Amino acid sequence: MKKLLQLFIAxxxxxxxxxxxxxxxxxxQGYSGENTLTIYNxxxxxxxxxxxxxxxETGVNVxxxxxxxxxxxxxxxxxxxxxYDIAVPSEYMIDKMREEDLLIPLDHxxxxxxxxxxxxxxxxxxxxxxxxxxxxxxxxxxxxxxPELLPNKTFTSWNDxxxxxxxxxxxxxxxxxxxxxMGLNSLGYSLNDTNKQHLQEASQKLETLTxxxxxxxxxxxxxxxxxxxxxxxxxxxxxxxxxxxxxxxxDYVVPKEGSNLWFDNMVIPKTVKxxxxxxxxxxxxxxxxxxxxxxxxxxxSTPNKAALSYMDEEMVNDERFYPPPELTEKLEVYKNLGPxxxxxxxxxxxxxxxxxx
Amino acid sequence: MGNKLTRxxxxxxxxxxxxxxxxxxxxxxxxxxxxxxxxxxxxxxYQKFFTPVYLKMTLSSFWYAFLITLISLLFAYPxxxxxxxTKHKQLWLLLIIVPSWVNLLLKAYAFIGIFGQYGxxxxxxxxxxxxxxxxxxxxxxxxxxxxxIFIPFMILPIFxxxxxxxxxxxxxxxxxxxxxWTAFRRVIFPLTIDGVKSGxxxxxxxxxxxxxxxRLIAGNRVITLGTAIEQHFLVTQDWGMGATIAVFLIIAMxxxxxxxxxxxRGV
Numbered sequence: 001m002k003k004l005l006q007l008f009i010a011x012x013x014x015x016x017x018x019x020x021x022x023x024x025x026x027x028x029q030g031y032s033g034e035n036t037l038t039i040y041n042x043x044x045x046x047x048x049x050x051x052x053x054x055x056x057e058t059g060v061n062v063x064x065x066x067x068x069x070x071x072x073x074x075x076x077x078x079x080x081x082x083x084y085d086i087a088v089p090s091e092y093m094i095d096k097m098r099e100e101d102l103l104i105p106l107d108h109x110x111x112x113x114x115x116x117x118x119x120x121x122x123x124x125x126x127x128x129x130x131x132x133x134x135x136x137x138x139x140x141x142x143x144x145x146x147p148e149l150l151p152n153k154t155f156t157s158w159n160d161x162x163x164x165x166x167x168x169x170x171x172x173x174x175x176x177x178x179x180x181x182m183g184l185n186s187l188g189y190s191l192n193d194t195n196k197q198h199l200q201e202a203s204q205k206l207e208t209l210t211x212x213x214x215x216x217x218x219x220x221x222x223x224x225x226x227x228x229x230x231x232x233x234x235x236x237x238x239x240x241x242x243x244x245x246x247x248x249x250x251d252y253v254v255p256k257e258g259s260n261l262w263f264d265n266m267v268i269p270k271t272v273k274x275x276x277x278x279x280x281x282x283x284x285x286x287x288x289x290x291x292x293x294x295x296x297x298x299x300x301s302t303p304n305k306a307a308l309s310y311m312d313e314e315m316v317n318d319e320r321f322y323p324p325p326e327l328t329e330k331l332e333v334y335k336n337l338g339p340x341x342x343x344x345x346x347x348x349x350x351x352x353x354x355x356x357x
Numbered sequence: 358m359g360n361k362l363t364r365x366x367x368x369x370x371x372x373x374x375x376x377x378x379x380x381x382x383x384x385x386x387x388x389x390x391x392x393x394x395x396x397x398x399x400x401x402x403y404q405k406f407f408t409p410v411y412l413k414m415t416l417s418s419f420w421y422a423f424l425i426t427l428i429s430l431l432f433a434y435p436x437x438x439x440x441x442x443t444k445h446k447q448l449w450l451l452l453i454i455v456p457s458w459v460n461l462l463l464k465a466y467a468f469i470g471i472f473g474q475y476g477x478x479x480x481x482x483x484x485x486x487x488x489x490x491x492x493x494x495x496x497x498x499x500x501x502x503x504x505x506i507f508i509p510f511m512i513l514p515i516f517x518x519x520x521x522x523x524x525x526x527x528x529x530x531x532x533x534x535x536x537x538w539t540a541f542r543r544v545i546f547p548l549t550i551d552g553v554k555s556g557x558x559x560x561x562x563x564x565x566x567x568x569x570x571x572r573l574i575a576g577n578r579v580i581t582l583g584t585a586i587e588q589h590f591l592v593t594q595d596w597g598m599g600a601t602i603a604v605f606l607i608i609a610m611x612x613x614x615x616x617x618x619x620x621x622r623g624v
Contacts (some may be wrong), residue, residue: 071591168491174577176592215494215576220469229474229493339394339594346593351410354417354580 037277038063040073040084042264045137047297054284060277077102077269084271085278091126091263092177094133095336103132104268110279113286116306121263124333133265134282137300139237140261140323140331141178142254146247149231158186158255161232162209170209171224171233172216176342176349177334178260179206179216182234185257192335196344203348207355216353225250236262237321241299252320258330263303383607389600394593402601411585415605418581422564425503426511429560430553432504433511437552440512441519450516457509465573468502469493472574494576502574503564511556518552519545554617562610582606 039051043066051062065084067073070093076082078100089097097103108114108130117135127133143155150169154160161170172179181191183202193199214230222239224230226246233243240252266285268278284290292310295302301321302308308316316322323331337345393399405411436453443449456464471477472493479489492498522545530540568583577584582602589599 069591071594171576174572214491215578217572217576220573223469224473227473227475343394343593343595343598346588346595347410350414350580350585350588353577354410354413357578 035059035274035277036061036063037085037274037281038065038083039281040065040067040076040082040087040269042066042088043068045088045264045298047294050285050290050294053290054281057284058277058280060274060280062281074102077271080271082271083273084269085274086281087267087269088136088264089133089267091124091133091265092334092336094265094267095126097267097269098127098132102270104270104272104275105131106134106268106282107279111283111286113283113288116286116288116291116304118303118305120328121303124263125335126263126333127265133267134286135303136264136266136285137238137295137298138261138263138303139301139321140254141173141181141234141236141259142240142252142320143232143234144225144240144243144250144252145232146225146228146250148249149228155232155253156256158182158257160255161212161234162186163212166212166232168212168214169231170212171214171221171230171235173221173233173235174216174218176346178234178236179352180345180348181260181334182206185255185259188257191258191260191332192337194337194341199344199348203352206352210352210355210357213357222246238300241321245299254320254323254327254331256327256330258327258332261328261331261333263333386600386603386607389596390604392597394595394597402597405598406601406605411602414580414582414585417579418565418583419609421500421503421567421579421581422561424500425507425564426557426561428500428504429508429511430557433508433515433556434553436508437512437515437519440516441522446520450513453512454509457506461506462569462573464506465502465570468498468505468574472498493574494578496575496579499570499575499579502570503567506570507560507564510559514552514555514559515549516552518549522548551619554619558613558617561613565609566606 037060039046039062041064045066046064048064051064054060055062067076070090073087073089074093074097077084077087077097094103111134114130114134121135121138123129124135143158143161145153145155147153150166153163153165172182177191180199180202183206184191184193184198187198187202187205189195189198189202193202215224217224219239221230221233221235222243225233225243228247237252237254240250244250244252266282268275268282272278285294286304288304288306289310291302291304291307295304295307295311296315299315302311390402391398391400393401440446440449440453473479474489474491474493476492478492483489526544526548527540530544535543565581566583566586567581568587571577571579571581571584582605586599586602586606589595589602
């Protein structure tokens with residue numbers, strides 16, 4: 001008993017010392033000081049050199065944390081106890097966060113660089129007047145395919161996926177809106193359609209695609225495509241860019257019927273501690289040269305019009321990632337359809353997944 | 358008197374634990390299951406559970422869980438038996454348990470590599486002349502990986518039961534003229550049935566709600582109740598429906614515990 005007690009006390013003393021050491025270390029790095037900025041972003045979604053540059057220019061200490069899904073980010077901000085000054089949710093999540101009063105309105109006077117953003121990407125339905133959010137990167141949903149594995153096949157339309165020759169070749173992304181949206185688009189409907197008859201039609205059409213589907217996966221699609229395990233994947237353009245970086249044979253196309261246009265956006269969540277630095281950071285990232293450097297690192301499409309002139313020409317002229325106006329017109333941003341409709345989409349998707357091969 | 362007091366004192370951590378981490382969560386799950394997606398009190402989730410989609414899902418979950426348990430048992434029993442006959446039992450046992458210390462996700466990713474088009478499994482098939490085929494994202498790969506993950510939990514209780522078996526009982530059976538098979542059927546198996554039961558419980562119940570493997574290894578071609586719960590909590594944010602499925606899983610769990618309960622012998 002005595003020995004146990006001694007061990008217990010030793011444990012407590014050791015923990016206290018460690019706690020003190022952490023405190024001391026944080027202080028020496030200025031973390032507990034006033035001037036810190038906590039950024040909550042997707043993994044590998046910023047050029048870390050830029051953070052160093054920002055720290056140097058402003059004297060603000062940056063703490064950088066990452067998340068891997070909008071839902072995980074939402075939960076952490078909802079629960080409180082975090083001090084995130086900047087977060088980067090996707091557009092459909094902004095709607096939700098706004099409804100739940102989790103966002104702080106932006107002060108546009110503190111963001112002079114805002115006029116660098118392309119007008120096309122301002123004032124979008126998920127955030128009228130950009131009251132709460134500034135687009136960070138944007139992209140599409142499309143078809144990535146490997147011509148080396150599929151000689152003589154070209155893809156221009158969603159309906160090309162229904163080709164019987166593509167048996168067991170296609171990877172779909174595990175998202176209800178993306179897959180049902182693809183069904184709707186292939187029939188010429190809007191991917192925000194709420195007409196149940198259209199949705200039924202789309203899901204029936206999707207069921208006829210089952211023989212061609214290899215799997216419905218998440219982030220693993222990148223790995224599978226890179227290693228030539230699968231020939232075709234329906235995915236986000238950002239993921240396509242990553243794959244093409246690793247495996248040069250792969251090509252990406254946005255189908256002509258139209259597709260989804262998505263945005264990741266910088267916001268200030270209500271967990272903010274340093275509003276001033278948060279605005280400073282957003283403005284910093286909107287600077288054309290900074291945005292250009294960041295875009296060349298991340299390789300997603302930037303909404304920053306002024307940045308394009310600082311970027312590698314080959315990248316800017318790549319129509320797969322900066323589609324021409326005829327196509328951009330057909331791209332749609334997801335509207336918040338409300339929980340009931342979303343749940344209907346998900347039920348259809350679940351049924352589709354369970355459809356026997 | 359003092360004795361009783363200390364005993365009651367000792368009960369405090371245990372009861373606190375049970376109330377906070379067992380009873381309260383189950384109550385919460387039950388509570389949430391009565392709300393529809395808009396937060397109104399209703400029984401719609403239960404009604405929805407009895408539609409073909411969810412019933413089919415339940416059936417297929419049970420079917421896969423059953424297959425996983427059965428195959429685990431078929432491999433685990435002889436393995437456990439063999440283990441009790443080896444010289445360094447503890448070492449062999451350790452070797453079987455060690456893989457279960459590795460994170461599930463890592464093991465799943467390893468299998469994606471092994472079962473892939475250019476993976477080890479296909480190279481082997483190629484070598485023995487069968488030729489490469491699709492292994493990943495099939496029922497086979499799903500059940501194989503699930504069995505691989507669960508089998509240590511099946512071996513362990515069976516091993517313990519076999520290890521405690523008094524060898525003189527076998528000698529007695531032998532002396533009384535029982536053949537090897539009869540001895541197994543009438544002596545060994547009945548005496549180790551408790552190990553088999555607890556092994557089946559430990560494997561069947563988690564197998565019923567497997568979710569990560571259904572995506573990583575089965576490519577969402579196998580949909581279990583666990584997948585649906587995950588979707589409802591994370592994607593649709595329809596906590597009510599997710600909770601309702603969880604309620605049915607809890608009921609299923611109690612049912613299985615009841616089926617495999619310890620009956621007092623000699624009654």
